[in-house]
Amino acid sequence: MKFFARSAIPASLYVVAMLAQASSLAVTVQDAAGKPLVDTVVFAEQEGLAAKAPKAAVIEQRGLKFLPLVSVVQTGATITFPNNDKVRHHIYSFSPAKKFDQKLYSGVAASSQVFDKAGTVVLGCNIHDRMIAYVKVVDTPFFAKTDADGVARIELPAGKYKLSAWHYNQAANAGAAAEQQVTVKAGDAATAAGYKLAVKAALDVEGSGY
Numbered sequence: 001m002k003f004f005a006r007s008a009i010p011a012s013l014y015v016v017a018m019l020a021q022a023s024s025l026a027v028t029v030q031d032a033a034g035k036p037l038v039d040t041v042v043f044a045e046q047e048g049l050a051a052k053a054p055k056a057a058v059i060e061q062r063g064l065k066f067l068p069l070v071s072v073v074q075t076g077a078t079i080t081f082p083n084n085d086k087v088r089h090h091i092y093s094f095s096p097a098k099k100f101d102q103k104l105y106s107g108v109a110a111s112s113q114v115f116d117k118a119g120t121v122v123l124g125c126n127i128h129d130r131m132i133a134y135v136k137v138v139d140t141p142f143f144a145k146t147d148a149d150g151v152a153r154i155e156l157p158a159g160k161y162k163l164s165a166w167h168y169n170q171a172a173n174a175g176a177a178a179e180q181q182v183t184v185k186a187g188d189a190a191t192a193a194g195y196k197l198a199v200k201a202a203l204d205v206e207g208s209g210y
């Protein structure tokens, strides 16, 4: 009779649990030629949605690279930059959304940075010109990056959203096409959405998987 014992939980709690149950959105992103586009940031915004506490993120340096190449965080998130190389790095950003300059350091000595403005931040290293990383700062807790199959999955409450896709290598004129309205249905089946993004000829960025 375990089943009945569990039903001692008040019915109102079940209702709350159901309302809070996340629906999901599966977004497929391809380039103009129809190939899956990895490392595309996809995010869903809803007006008036209460902000959640942003999750912190980590961008390490290893093998003279930033890892990961692309990060997405909610506005206000803290990012730490552990240096796991034996050499020192001098990391910086000139991007208006977040300017900073972290002089030569090694280990975990780098101060963390708060990314408090939505936008795109490009990170570089003064010593190693080839080092580059991208941080997309978004005003929503609902975001994901596409995997190797070009698919991003976002858990979020059912409702209407403005869905945006951003790729660090996307052609400038792809901006307008990268937004769409989407209605996320309640239930188990993921709501599907898709993008075709024009991207520039592949940059010579090692480890981008692209």
Ligand SMILES: [Cu+2]
Pocket (backbone or CB within 6 Å): 088, 089, 090, 125, 126, 127, 128, 131
């Ligand atoms: Cu460096």
